[in-house]
Amino acid sequence: MKICGACERELSDDSFSEEERGRRQSSRRCEECVAAGNQLVLMKKGLARSEEDECPICNLPLPLDDNELPSxxxxxxxxxxxxxxxxxxxxxxxxxxxxxxxxxxxxxVLAMIQKRVDAGDPMAIWNLGSNYRFGEGVEKDVTRAVELYERAAELGVKEAHHNLGVLYDKGADVQENTDKAFRHYEAAAMRGHVPARFNLGCMEFRAENDDLALQHWMIAANLGYQDALNNVKGMFMKGVATKVEYTEALRGYQCAVDEMRSPERDDAKRLRH
Structure with a gap:
């Protein structure tokens, strides 16, 4: 028995094609859903960024290159x-x-964060995990960082899921684990985490699942992620993506980028460079 990632029903193995049976639960569709063109749940969630990704002062979406900066x-x-x-x-x-x-x-800084950690603040737990991961204010301890990331992820912090995905995907200071990387990237992506969505596309591309890679990159491009747009363009140049798909990604990317701009941000960017 296997669960379809589109209709979420538990079905017998013969309800799936041989190709679909070889895919992960979140990425497989039963023959009925394939015939009906039903989308995977993974591709229907996380299509927009959450309010957590907005600057609380100007209420504009945070630029994606700033999204992982410490709070x-x-x-x-x-x-x-x-x-x-x-x-x-x-x-x-x-x-x-x-x-x-x-x-x-x-x-x-550490005392402020620790006070919130002691109160059970999920974002504080994630922040403290990053302190241990990079050795900021404390001695670097990736094992402790993973513990804190996992705790924050259980409390719904998408950034923690993404950090865990990166660690297990790259085998950076932890043992590489593709299954865990996929699981954490997916959890983050379905909560609207754009780099996690992009990384899912990269993992699917490496696994030669071009159709899934393209879908992930299309979503990430529509949310303003330039590397995803570049990859969609590359797939278009190779004949994998259609002109319509590339045009859609380009239009969505530009709209998302425009939403993240402001005169104040432009001024700050000029000064930083």
Whole structure:
């Protein structure tokens, strides 16, 4: 018996083609769903970014290159460079969101995060995991980082799922585990985590599942991920993706990028470069 990733029914093996039987549960479709053109649940969730991915001050989607930056230690909010830049221009050096004085040392940052961890804050647990993963304010301890990421992932933090996916996908400081990488990437992608969606496409491409890779990259491109758009273009040039698919990805990408722009962010970007 196998579960169809589209209709989510448990069906006998002969309800699936030989090719579909060889795929993971989340990526297989029964013959009935294939004939009806029913999409995988994996491809129907995470098609838009969540409110968590918006800057809480300007309410615009955070640029994807900023999305994995550490949160403010005081309130654990992720602020765009534009709002930070605007605050500094006004002479505000404290947190632009909660007005807490900016911590001056790593130990102060760690104390703020630890206080929230002790209170069971999921984002604080994820942040502390990253501290241990990269050795920021604490001695690097990837085993401890994985423990904290897993705890945060259980509490629904998509970034923690993505971090675990990267670790198991790359075999970086942990034993490589493709099944775990897929599972965590999928959990993050279905919650709207764009880099996780892109990485799913890369894993499917390496597994020679071009149809699934293209679907993941189309979704990521429509959410503003440039590497995904580049890969869709590459598949179009090779005749795997159609002109319609590439045009759709290009149009969706540009709309998403426009939504992430603001004069303040443009000013901050110019100053950083």
């Amino acid at each position: 403010q230690a005081c309130c654990l909010k992720r602020l765009c460079h534009g709002c930070n830049f605007s605050a500094v221009k006004r002479g505000m050096w404290d947190c632009p969101f909660c007005r807490t004085p900016t911590p001056e040392t790593d130990s102060q």
